[in-house]
Amino acid sequence: MKQFIPLGCIVLALSGCSRETPRDKMFYELRTQKDVQTPFPSAGYTYASFDTGHGYQIEYLDSNGRAFLWYPGNRSAVSGEWKIVLDEICYRYDSNTFNPQTLQRGGSWSCDYTGRAGYLVTGYQKGDPFNLRSGKIPYARSKCDLPKGLNQVKNVSCK
Structure with missing residues (x-):
């Protein structure tokens, strides 16, 4: 009997690994649209990016290195800074901000490979069509x- 327990555990472990998560589905959907070109990251553009944890985030990047984020559920735009360091885009939001996905407070620079960050971009527009620089959001x-x-x-599918 003891011989079959490890095999049973392995089968159960492997079957658990094959379940598709919402994040897996999101990356699959984005991967099938890999030929899409965007001007990300460029100053003077507003971008929509999507992640299963955050949903759609809308952000305007200005030419002075300021970033203005319209985050789901917020009542005002989150202001911060952005910069490019080698092949990474880096953001720093005010110290009074909080990221509910990472459970981190703002105030420090956080960087991501521009290829990965750009992969999450689902829409864009030249300029600041929502006037996020004002600190206000439309709704x-x-x-x-x-x-x-x-x-x-x-x-992408959002649920």
């Missing part, structure tokens, strides 16, 4: 709400 939106006014270049 408090849900994570699955992609506002009109952006050139949507990729589709």
